[in-house]
Amino acid sequence: MLYTKYAVFLAAIPRVLALWPIPRTLTTGTDFLRLSPTFTITVNVHDPPQDLLSAVSQTKTWAWFSDAGALKTAPVLPSLTLTLQNTLPVLSISAESVKDVLNRSEGYTLSIPSDGKPAVLSANSTLGLFRGLTTFSQFWYDLNGVTYTNVGPVSIVKDVPAYPYRGFMLDTARNFFPVSDIKRTLDAMSWVKINTFHWHIVDSQSFPLVLPDFPELAQKGAYSASEVYTPADVQDIVSYAAAEIDSPGHTAVIATSHPEHIACSQASPWSTFANEPPAGQLRLASPATVNFTASLFTAAAQVLPSKHFSTGGDELNTACYVQDAQTQADLKASGHTLEQALNVFTEATHGALAKLGKTPVVWEEMVLEHNLTLSKDTVVMSVTWVWISSQNAALVAAKNFQIVHSPSDYFYLDCGAGEWIGKDPTGTPPEIAGVTPSNVAEVVHLRPPRQYNCRPSAPSSRRATTLVDRAVRRAEPRLDRVAARRTSAEIFWTGAKGPDGSALDGTEALPRLHDLRYRMVQRGVGAIALQPQWCALRPQLCNLDS
C-alpha cells in the first residue's frame, strides 16, 4: 500500500535502517539481500516456551513495504536460527520479563550474512531472543512481494541496554483508558524495547480499580460503573505493570466511600490545599486511617503482582492538616509532629508491602523533604527538572537509594503545552490548553546509586537529553504518547550513543523515527506522520542543505 513509488528511487534507496532503538553495536554493509520465500526461523531452544514461538511467528509477518521492483539477483537469506546460550531451565519471555529489573538479561547477538548463509540470533535468555527478533524484524522491507534489506551483511554483537529500567507511566485516574488501549500501548512498548509499565491507576479524581476487599472504592469512586478495571482486566494487564496507589496525597476520591479517612475533602479554594483539584488527602495521623491504608495496599498488592509497588508520597499539602480538626486531635493524642506521624504512616504501609515481598517506590519528596525512615530497598522516583536542579537526583542517589529518574521537563508528556486548570492568570495560558492530563509519562532509567552520575556527560543530563528535548518536550504535543515513548526508548536503550560511540543526533534520527512511524501504523498504532510521506521515501532530501 504505502511507498509504491519506492521503485522509482530504487537505485538510491536510502539506508534508513529503521532500527529503534538503534543497537549499541552494529556493523552493516551495502549488500542487497532477499528474504527467502521459504524463509524459516529455527528455534534451537530446548522445550521452547509458547511466547517465544509466538514472537517468532510474529517476526515473520513484520516486513511492511510492498511494491514492484528489481532485486532479482540479490542473495537470499534462507533462515534465522535462534540459540540460547545459558543453561536450563528455559523460561518464557514473560517469566524473564518480571525478574528483578537488575537481573534481567535483555542482550542478544545477531548476525545476518549477505552471502546466502543463515542468520543467527543468540542470547542468554528468551527475553534477549525477543529483543533480537524485534531488531531483526526492523531490517526488512517489501518491494513487490520481495522482502529485502540493503544493508547486508549485518553484525550486532552483544546489544545490551544502557539502563535496565526503561519505563512508561500511564495515569488512568484523571481520565480513564479502556483495557484495549492499555494493551495496545504495552504492545507498542515492546516494539521499541521499553520494559516497564508504571500504572498510575488511581488518583484524587477517580478510583477505577475494583478491589474485591474494598469494592466500595470503585463503586463510588470510578467515573462510572463501566469505567473500571476488574480483577480480570488487571490480570490481563499486569504482567508488565508496576502499580501505583498514591498516598497520602492524591487520594481525595476515597472520600466518596470513606469520608472518615480524608482531610479537607473538596476544600475551597482547592489551590490552598492541593496542587490540583479536588483537595483531599488521607488522615495520615489517624490510627484508623493508617490501618485502612495498609489494608488497602495489601489488597491492591494482591491483585497487582508486580515486584515494585509505588505508594506515592508526592505533593503532600501540610495546610490541609493544619486546618483539619481530626488530624490535630490525632497528633495531640499521639504526641507526634506531622513529620513523625508521616513516618509512622509510611512504616506501617510499607511494612504491609514488605510482608508481601514488594519493593516500595516513592516520589522524591519522601526522601528530600520528609527524610523518612525508609528501607534501602526503596526505589525513589525523581522528577527533577534537569536544568533547574539536576542535583535533586544526585541528592537522592547520595542517600543511597535506587533511583528512577524522570525529569519532568523532558519526559512528562503532559508538560509543555499548557495546563488544564481554568482561569490561571500566571504562567502558560490555561484556558482550552489542550493538555492531556492523563498521559503523564515517565521514561526513565534505574541504576544502583553508585552507578548514577549527574555530570553533563551522563545520559540523564544535557548531552543525552538533547534528542529527547527535541522529540519529547517541544514536539511531543503532536506525536501522541507513542512517539515520545519511541524516542525515549532509544535514549534509554542506547544511553544516547550511537553504535560508534558518538552522541545520537536528531538529524540522523528523524528518518529512522519517521520510518518507525509507518511500521507503528501498519500494526494498528495511530502515530502521526512526522514529515510529508515524500520525505519518508527520500529521507536525505528533506534536510535543509539537500
Added chain:
Amino acid sequence: MLYTKYAVFLAAIPRVLALWPIPRTLTTGTDFLRLSPTFTITVNVHDPPQDLLSAVSQTKTWAWFSDAGALKTAPVLPSLTLTLQNTLPVLSISAESVKDVLNRSEGYTLSIPSDGKPAVLSANSTLGLFRGLTTFSQFWYDLNGVTYTNVGPVSIVKDVPAYPYRGFMLDTARNFFPVSDIKRTLDAMSWVKINTFHWHIVDSQSFPLVLPDFPELAQKGAYSASEVYTPADVQDIVSYAAAEIDSPGHTAVIATSHPEHIACSQASPWSTFANEPPAGQLRLASPATVNFTASLFTAAAQVLPSKHFSTGGDELNTACYVQDAQTQADLKASGHTLEQALNVFTEATHGALAKLGKTPVVWEEMVLEHNLTLSKDTVVMSVTWVWISSQNAALVAAKNFQIVHSPSDYFYLDCGAGEWIGKDPTGTPPEIAGVTPSNVAEVVHLRPPRQYNCRPSAPSSRRATTLVDRAVRRAEPRLDRVAARRTSAEIFWTGAKGPDGSALDGTEALPRLHDLRYRMVQRGVGAIALQPQWCALRPQLCNLDS
C-alpha cells in the same frame, strides 16, 4: 456510559450549555425540562427535501448523557416544529449549502418553552433549519434514560453567523488522507457550523487527484495506486469543497509525468529554489505550459463542482526561473519580463475557469507582490501574520478584492510546534519536530472588502483572536485538528462576542469546549480530553480560584 457520577451532583448540575458556537442571541432560564419519550419533530415544510428529513432524524439521536437521576417532575417537551419562512421552492440543505457564500441563509430562530408547550424552530432556508437543529441537539443530556436540559426556557432570536465563509483547509498532498477521514471531517465541521472545506488536493509532493483527461498525473504523481481520489471519491466529497490546484509553484510532482513543463525539477539545494522540498514549478513563460495548465484547470474544475477554485500563486521562486534555460528562452521569444509572463499565465488559466463560471481564488502574493490583472471577482487568501503585518490583509482589501483571511500565526494548525525540515540550524528545532504538515488549516472569514476592518476591535484582530490564540496556536498541538476547528467555529460564527455582546472569554469557553469534546467522541471523532473527566462533571471547580 460517561458521566454516571452526574447523579451525585444533580443538585448542582452546572449549566454548561454545550453550545458551540454559542448563538449570537440567547436567553435561557433555570428550569428543568424533559424531552418526552414520545418526542416528535414536526416538519412544517412543503415537500421537505430528503436531507432535511435526515437531519431531523439525526437530531433525535444526539442526546448523550446516560445515568440514573431524578428529574421526575420536570415538564415534558412534547415536540419541535420546524417552519420555513421563505417562499417556494424549498431547496435541499445541500443545494442551499452550495449557493454563493454571500447569498446563503444560515440564520434561524429557536424557542424551547419549559412549560410543556412545543418548541419551535424557524428559518428562511433548510440550511438555516439545519443550523438550528444542530443547536437544538446541543441542549440535551441523558440521565438514566431521561433526556433533559436544565436551562429552560430557551429563546434564540435570529442567530446568524458573523462571517459567511467559515472554512477549514486540508492538505492531501504532503500526506494522503482516505475518503473516510475526509467525510468524518466534513461531518464534524457541520456539527460546529463550519461551512467551507478548502481542499488543497495536490502539491509538489504528490498528485492524488485522478483526472480522466490527465490520468498520468496521478498514475505517476500519487504516493501509490491506492493513495488517490478517483472521480467517484471526488463526487463523494465535493458538495462542500472549494478545490485548489496550486500553480505555478508547488507543482514539482507534475515532473513525474510531464517533465517538459517543470523548471528546476528537484534542483539542489532545494532551499534555493523552493520554500520546501522538492523544488520544481511550472514553466509559466512557456506557451505550451500555459496551455497545459489551462487544460488541467478545466479538467479539474469539471470534476470539482465548487464555485470557488483556487489557482494558488503562493511562494513563487524567481531564482528557479533565472537558471532555467527554457524559461529564459521563452521570455526572450515573447519579449516579456517574468512578471508580464506571469500575467499572461494567470489571465489564460483564470480565463479557462471563468468560462466554466468559476470564481478564482489566489494567495495574497499574487496581489501584493505581483500586481496582476485579476478580475475583481477574484477572492484573495490572505495569510498575514497578524501581529507582524496585519496591514497585509488591509492592503488586499484596499485593492477591492474579496478576502479570505487566514492569519497563519493563529489559524495554521501546522505552525507553532516545530517544522518538518531536517537539519535546520535556525528557528524552531526541526528534528523529530512532530508537526503534521498535512493539516494546514484555514479557518477564515470572507466579507466584501468594504466591510473588512483590521482595527483592533475587528474580529480578525487582537481582541477576537485572544481566544483563538489560546485554543489554536498554543494548545492545538494536543487537540488535533478537530478541536481547533471547533474553536474557530465559535470565533467566526459569533465574531468572538457572546450573546450579551461581551468578548468571548476562555475561562467561560473551556467547559463548553470540553463538553463538546465528549459529544464529538460519542459521534466517533477522536478528539482528546482537554481536562480530567472530573472537571467535565464539575466545570466550575477546575478554575484556579474555585
